[in-house]
Amino acid sequence: MEKLHVLVIEDEADNFDLLKKELEAFEYEVSHADNLKDALGLYYTISPDIVIVDIFLHGQKDGIEFARKICENPSTLRPFLFLTSASDRNTFSEAKLTGPYSYLIKPFNPLELEYAIELAIEKYNDEVINLGVQTGYSSCFLVKKQNKMFKIEPKELDYIKVESRYCELYSGKEMYVVQSSLKEMLHKLPENLFVRIHRNYLVNFKQVKEIAAQDATVILKDGTELLLSRRYLDEIKKHVQVIS
Amino acid sequence: MKNYALVVLSTFLFFFNGAANKLNISSVVKEYCSHCNNGNQLKDKTDFIHQLHSDLKTLSPSLLQLKLNEAFVSNKALKNDTVNYLAHLALVYTLDALKLRKEAIQSIELIRSKWPKLSKEIDVYLQTEVGNNYLELQFYDQALKYYKGLLKDSSFKKSEVPKDAIFIGIGLCYQYREVSNLDSTEFYFLKALQYQENWNKKDNLALTYQNLGSLYFEKYDDKKAKLYWLKGLQLNGGVTVNIESDLNYNLADLYESEGNSTKALHHYKQYVKYQDSIWNRDKLWELAEQKRKFEGELKEQRIQSLKKDKALQQAEIEKKQNQRNALLGLTGALVLLGSAITVLYRSTKKKNEVISQQKEHLDELNATKNKLFSIVAHDLRAPVQALGRNNQKLQSKVLEKENTELADLLKQNKQGIESTYKLLDNLLHWSLSQAEELYFQSESVDLRRIIEQVEYNYKPLLREKKIEFLLELYNETLIKADINTLKIVFRNLLDNAIRFTPENGYIRIYLVKETLGELIVSFEDSGEGVEAEKKSILFAIPSEKKSVSTQKKNGAGLGMYLCKELMQKNGGDIQLNDDYEGGAGFILTFKKA
Numbered sequence: 001m002e003k004l005h006v007l008v009i010e011d012e013a014d015n016f017d018l019l020k021k022e023l024e025a026f027e028y029e030v031s032h033a034d035n036l037k038d039a040l041g042l043y044y045t046i047s048p049d050i051v052i053v054d055i056f057l058h059g060q061k062d063g064i065e066f067a068r069k070i071c072e073n074p075s076t077l078r079p080f081l082f083l084t085s086a087s088d089r090n091t092f093s094e095a096k097l098t099g100p101y102s103y104l105i106k107p108f109n110p111l112e113l114e115y116a117i118e119l120a121i122e123k124y125n126d127e128v129i130n131l132g133v134q135t136g137y138s139s140c141f142l143v144k145k146q147n148k149m150f151k152i153e154p155k156e157l158d159y160i161k162v163e164s165r166y167c168e169l170y171s172g173k174e175m176y177v178v179q180s181s182l183k184e185m186l187h188k189l190p191e192n193l194f195v196r197i198h199r200n201y202l203v204n205f206k207q208v209k210e211i212a213a214q215d216a217t218v219i220l221k222d223g224t225e226l227l228l229s230r231r232y233l234d235e236i237k238k239h240v241q242v243i244s
Numbered sequence: 245m246k247n248y249a250l251v252v253l254s255t256f257l258f259f260f261n262g263a264a265n266k267l268n269i270s271s272v273v274k275e276y277c278s279h280c281n282n283g284n285q286l287k288d289k290t291d292f293i294h295q296l297h298s299d300l301k302t303l304s305p306s307l308l309q310l311k312l313n314e315a316f317v318s319n320k321a322l323k324n325d326t327v328n329y330l331a332h333l334a335l336v337y338t339l340d341a342l343k344l345r346k347e348a349i350q351s352i353e354l355i356r357s358k359w360p361k362l363s364k365e366i367d368v369y370l371q372t373e374v375g376n377n378y379l380e381l382q383f384y385d386q387a388l389k390y391y392k393g394l395l396k397d398s399s400f401k402k403s404e405v406p407k408d409a410i411f412i413g414i415g416l417c418y419q420y421r422e423v424s425n426l427d428s429t430e431f432y433f434l435k436a437l438q439y440q441e442n443w444n445k446k447d448n449l450a451l452t453y454q455n456l457g458s459l460y461f462e463k464y465d466d467k468k469a470k471l472y473w474l475k476g477l478q479l480n481g482g483v484t485v486n487i488e489s490d491l492n493y494n495l496a497d498l499y500e501s502e503g504n505s506t507k508a509l510h511h512y513k514q515y516v517k518y519q520d521s522i523w524n525r526d527k528l529w530e531l532a533e534q535k536r537k538f539e540g541e542l543k544e545q546r547i548q549s550l551k552k553d554k555a556l557q558q559a560e561i562e563k564k565q566n567q568r569n570a571l572l573g574l575t576g577a578l579v580l581l582g583s584a585i586t587v588l589y590r591s592t593k594k595k596n597e598v599i600s601q602q603k604e605h606l607d608e609l610n611a612t613k614n615k616l617f618s619i620v621a622h623d624l625r626a627p628v629q630a631l632g633r634n635n636q637k638l639q640s641k642v643l644e645k646e647n648t649e650l651a652d653l654l655k656q657n658k659q660g661i662e663s664t665y666k667l668l669d670n671l672l673h674w675s676l677s678q679a680e681e682l683y684f685q686s687e688s689v690d691l692r693r694i695i696e697q698v699e700y701n702y703k704p705l706l707r708e709k710k711i712e713f714l715l716e717l718y719n720e721t722l723i724k725a726d727i728n729t730l731k732i733v734f735r736n737l738l739d740n741a742i743r744f745t746p747e748n749g750y751i752r753i754y755l756v757k758e759t760l761g762e763l764i765v766s767f768e769d770s771g772e773g774v775e776a777e778k779k780s781i782l783f784a785i786p787s788e789k790k791s792v793s794t795q796k797k798n799g800a801g802l803g804m805y806l807c808k809e810l811m812q813k814n815g816g817d818i819q820l821n822d823d824y825e826g827g828a829g830f831i832l833t834f835k836k837a
Contacts, residue, residue, distance in 0.1 A: 088676055088681050088682070088683060089676075089680075089681050089682065089683045089684075090681070091683070092683040092685075096685075105728060109697065109700045109701055110700070111693070111696055111697040111700045112697045112700075115690075115693055115694075115697060163464065164463060164464040198501065199461075199501065200464075200501075216500065227501060229497065229500060229501055230497070230500065231497055
């Protein structure tokens with residue numbers, strides 16, 4: 001499990017200090033740029049998980065320019081949100097052209113910051129799934145632990161239980177709930193790592209100890225027993241040796 | 245899951261072919277044909293129709309298709325509109341029977357564009373066919389377009405087209421298209437079911453049970469899935485083997501995941517049994533199919549040569565058509581000129597009416613604006629003047645070094661600045677919204693979390709007055725609204741509530757009820773409530789209304805007016821709750837996400 005890395009693009013030092021304090025309280029890792037050129041350089045070197053960008057940088061709408069630039073390449077696109085003190089349509093109409101985004105109006109409090117970040121990620125995920133774009137980034141799961149967000153990679157998971165509107169991710173002794181349908185889940189997971197064993201279960205086959213087809217169960221290395229459905233047996237056989 | 249979906253779909257297709265032969269285009273063509281056959285037609289036409297009538301009964305689809313293609317090339321009788329139309333209909337029938345779906349769709353579209361005024365009743369059949377064919381080609385969006393068009397068509401309701409098949413078609417489209425909508429699927433399947441249960445069509449019924457079961461299975465509602473699958477099996481007899489086989493397979497799987505292996509085994513055995521019989525039947529069909537293909541290939545060469553003749557004739561026809569078209573074009577131009585003059589006259593008249601209406605509206609708006617400006621000017625002047633006076637006092641107190649009074653004055657100033665800032669903020673948003681310049685983006689938002697965000701800024705004030713804040717909404721109370729304007733509404737409501745509620749009071753927000761499209765929320769405080777004479781003008785444009793707060797109240801009352809306007813802009817509303825007597829109470833309506 002890793003901390004989320006936030007890139008803040010803000011030209012006023014006071015505003016940045018305030019934002020940094022609040023982001024660090026949420027246990028985010030923070031990087032900072034105060035102009036368009038540095039921002040783009042940093043964006044491509046550190047590949048942040050979220051970008052918070054002020055619309056106005058040094059009196060120019062460089063924030064929007066930044067967004068436009070990073071949207072040109074969907075495969076490296078990350079969720080971002082605009083910071084602004086205006087709520088008029090002229091400012092936003094340009095921002096709207098830049099793809100999935102959310103915004104945060106200054107002054108804001110920590111709750112508003114948290115919500116705006118979550119919304120940005122949500123919109124980003126919707127967009128990515130609709131477009132069917134593989135972004136590399138989209139294979140991570142953002143999970144909440146004690147109200148703080150972290151990211152976790154599929155290979156860290158043992159198995160996934162799918163319910164109708166959400167999924168339970170099991171990793172070691174921890175369980176995280178994420179809002180995701182089966183379709184979204186299958187889109188996220190790397191194909192050569194997970195296999196479906198039952199309509200409710202996807203399992204990391206590196207964690208499989210044995211498959212007992214007769215008892216219709218799959219036993220994991222840590223001893224967990226999961227239901228197995230014959231329907232998926234052929235698929236499973238491609239990946240693992242079946243003991244019957 | 246994908247393989248499984250295909251099982252369901254293929255069964256459906258099988259059923260549909262059966263239905264097509266029995267109920268759809270062929271019977272229509274036959275009926276129409278015999279109708280024309282009995283009518284008073286000229287001799288050569290009658291011959292053709294008579295022949296077609298008997299061909300439809302005796303010839304196989306592939307042979308009939310050949311014969312028709314020949315007729316299109318050579319037969320003079322086809323120059324008659326009715327006969328030509330009939331021949332085209334018959335061609336559609338053959339294409340359908342031969343499962344040449346793309347060609348069938350093309351043919352139907354040709355008929356519909358060539359004879360746009362053809363009988364409404366037959367058009368309904370044709371549209372149904374197009375929908376069915378698109379569905380079988382798995383072009384779900386196109387299929388949906390046709391099916392939906394039919395539902396809106398008044399002649400569809402009257403026609404004999406089997407409506408359950410349409411409903412199922414729509415349901416399947418929603419289920420299998422790229423972005424599936426299982427709720428819609430459920431709705432249409434249940435509609436079909438209602439229809440079928442009334443008519444007791446066993447085969448269709450079994451299939452709908454199977455589809456419904458699968459749908460619920462996919463929605464993780466195992467109980468309902470089991471219910472419908474078992475219902476399907478209970479129909480017993482008269483049901484196609486494919487469907488029974490699928491039902492058994494699905495039930496076996498369901499029982500297995502439940503851990504009921506005895507029942508799972510029973511159904512699995514049944515499934516295997518049916519699979520064997522299906523295999524036998526399919527083998528027979530395959531043989532028949534091969535024979536038919538062979539027949540077709542023999543005639544193919546003959547068609548090729550006939551096609552060339554047809555092309556020559558076509559050229560001659562086109563030449564004649566060009567001459568006729570030129571004449572028609574000239575007449576058309578004259579008619580157009582006449583109507584253009586009329587239209588021009590009418591539009592000028594209408595424009596004048598619109599302009600005078602707009603003028604009235606603008607006058608009204610301008611009057612409102614002027615009124616508001618005068619109030620605002622007054623309300624802004626007073627606190628700023630007070631600030632100035634206080635500053636003077638501060639200056640003298642600083643010189644006298646009277647620290648307690650200094651603190652008092654500073655506190656007064658702070659309050660004055662805060663309320664003036666709020667007034668300015670409201671004024672800004674109001675003017676932006678009046679000029680349609682306020683950024684507005686309606687999206688799915690969590691009402692509870694938005695209120696929490698607004699309340700966060702009032703925490704110190706609430707603590708200072710020991711007011712209890714009760715937010716009784718579920719997590720993920722999702723509504724459709726613009727976040728920024730929603731926050732303005734709650735900022736105003738909370739601001740008022742805190743101002744008018746005495747110490748140790750409470751503010752309570754709770755869900756009253758949830759309807760199909762709306763969420764009704766109550767907002768109450770334990771303050772003094774709205775005075776009786778103010779109730780009727782609470783949401784009106786502020787005039788000289790003033791009220792006295794428990795502490796000191798400033799502001800032009802623009803807030804409530806803004807709340808109303810923004811709530812309505814978000815597709816909801818805000819009203820005074822007259823039934824609540826413990827203080828001020830409001831009923832807020834939101835659009836559900």
